[in-house]
Amino acid sequence: MSEKRPEDLSVEELRRLLLDKRRVTRHDRLERFKRTGRVISLAVETPEAPEDELDPGRIVETLEGEMAFQPIPKDPRRVFMDRLLLGIEILAVLGLIGIGLTFFNTMRTLNNEVAASIQQPTAQATALITAVVLPSGHTPPNAEGGAQPNEAEIPEHLRPLVQNIANIPVPTSSPAQGIRIQIPAIGIDAPIVQGDGWEQLKKGVGQHIGTPNPGENGNIVLSAHNDIFGEIFRELDKLQPGDVIIVYTNQRQYTYVITGTQVVEPTRVEVMAPTSNPSVTLISCYPYLIDNQRIVVSAVLQNP
Known part of the structure; x- marks a missing residue:
């Protein structure tokens, strides 16, 4: 059979010729x-790709007459879309992480608020400021009749309250109560x-x-x-x-630092x-042997 001219060959025949070549x-x-010596023979030859897997669009012939594959260039629009989709996916992941963190912080804040609302405040002793005059009032010892409670310094309209205040029960003794006071600067060492x-x-x-007891929040009045x-x-002056x-208490001692002194009306x-x-x-009567005012010394706990 005479050989066909290239222009007479069908596509399938051209394809087979390319594969054979x-x-x-x-x-x-x-x-x-x-x-x-640039290659070593292998016992098992790599199977050739089936004929129908050949991509004619990728087969080119080099200058040396060898066959090679030429990669098809990527579409710039496709590359752009791929990168855009990747960016959207990254942003979506970051958004989910942000939502998770926000939810966690919100729940923690709510839990703290609920815990704070449930927690009961620590009970503190509250001074009974029902006194109508400051304590330790009396007439001077050199006055007629000697020293005795000075009812004259109590406002007349408040005198009926004095008896009720005097009947306030003394609290039960406890180890936390003050039992002694010392003021080294003026040599005081006395029981409480x-x-x-x-x-x-x-x-x-x-x-x-x-x-309150020594060391507790509040104002101890002595x-x-x-x-x-x-x-x-x-x-005191x-x-x-x-x-x-x-x-001092039966458990420990507390040191208070003086912040100021004032003289006030009863x-x-x-x-x-x-x-x-x-x-x-x-608090004490003042001045000495006159006793018509009070001297008040204030102090705060050292290193509470």
């Missing part, structure tokens, strides 16, 4: 490599008793009933006389800011008001 060229190249009425102040320094019953608080007051009961921090207030 590719096989021959590859075989010749492998033989040449074997002779020069609960209550600041006439009879209690005969025994030492009286703690106003309802004020009173004593300056010219009778041992004159315990006679020299010599105290200076920075001097210390040491209050009705200035607001100096006994509760405070938000641990503090102590000392």
